[in-house]
Amino acid sequence: MQLIVITNEQPLKREHDLLHALFEEGLEVLHIRKPYYTLYELESYLEDINPSFYNRISVHRMPDIIERFPLRGYHFSYDAFKKDNRDLQLINKFRQSNRLVSCSCHSVEDLKTAKEITDYQFISPLFDSISKSGYKAGIDLNELSKFLREHNATTLGLGGIDEKTISSLKNTGLKGVVVLGMIWKQFAEDADIKKAVQRFTLLRETIAEGAQ
Numbered sequence: 001m002q003l004i005v006i007t008n009e010q011p012l013k014r015e016h017d018l019l020h021a022l023f024e025e026g027l028e029v030l031h032i033r034k035p036y037y038t039l040y041e042l043e044s045y046l047e048d049i050n051p052s053f054y055n056r057i058s059v060h061r062m063p064d065i066i067e068r069f070p071l072r073g074y075h076f077s078y079d080a081f082k083k084d085n086r087d088l089q090l091i092n093k094f095r096q097s098n099r100l101v102s103c104s105c106h107s108v109e110d111l112k113t114a115k116e117i118t119d120y121q122f123i124s125p126l127f128d129s130i131s132k133s134g135y136k137a138g139i140d141l142n143e144l145s146k147f148l149r150e151h152n153a154t155t156l157g158l159g160g161i162d163e164k165t166i167s168s169l170k171n172t173g174l175k176g177v178v179v180l181g182m183i184w185k186q187f188a189e190d191a192d193i194k195k196a197v198q199r200f201t202l203l204r205e206t207i208a209e210g211a212q
Contacts, residue, residue: 001169001207002176004029004156005200008131008184009036014191016048021193022183022200023053031075031178033060043068058102063090066099073100078114078121091117104158106138108147111155120154122178126169127160130181135159141172148173163206170210179203 005027008015011034019030030053034042042062046069049057058073059065066074074094081087081103094101100119105111107123114121123144129135137160148155157169158178166177182203187196 001166001174001210002028002156003200003204003207004031004176004178005183006031006033006158006178006180008180008188009033012184012188012191014193018187018193018196019049020053021197023050023056025197025200026204027056027200029056029058029072031058031060033075035061037062039064046071058100063087063094066094071099073102073119075102075104075122078103078105078110082110088117095119108139108143111147111153112151115151115153115155120156120175122156122158124157124178125159126157127165129160130162131185132181141168144174145172161203163202166203166206167210177203177207 005022007030022030032045034045037045039062042059042065046065054070055072057071058075059071060075063074065071076087091101102120102122103114103118104122104124105114111121111123123139125135125137126139126141127137147153154175156176156178157172157174161177161179162182169177182199183196186199
């Protein structure tokens with residue numbers, strides 16, 4: 001299973017130091033989700049990251065940034081896409097230029113169509129969120145497992161992922177997990193890079209043990 005990290009919504013003290021530490025520890029994919037940033041602020045955020053790591057980064061919400069940085073890919077909300085699919089041409093353009101396109105889904109039903117236009121999908125929330133108070137589990141794991149057994153979908157689970165809940169996903173057919181709160185919630189309080197990297201390493205080791 002792949003392990004993807006999403007950034008904290010709000011800027012944090014020593015955030016870029018931790019990002020570089022995670023990349024150096026072996027983080028393969030980072031999703032930058034800064035919903036309150038302007039395009040200029042997102043550009044500045046990326047400029048503070050070592051360019052050697054750009055090919056491991058996907059960005060949310062701002063497709064214009066893809067034209068300005070050699071990034072891995074682009075991520076969008078499937079709920080928003082269902083209301084207005086004007087972005088389909090843009091999505092196809094990115095995929096044709098070898099950028100990976102992904103989206104967030106909140107139901108198994110949405111996965112059925114989302115998988116046709118994306119390279120991979122997030123589905124959430126699998127468990128009660130660590131980072132968002134009141135954001136409760138909303139996906140039936142049995143229904144999800146049945147779907148993944150019957151369809152060729154590269155789907156990763158999000159929401160409440162930690163070293164304990166990962167074990168519940170072993171036989172679901174998920175291709176990986178996406179973490180946010182496990183990495184950032186405590187870091188927002190203590191800015192301790194060493195401990196945050198240890199949490200990342202624990203998750204990675206738990207995934208590796210489950211695959212044996």
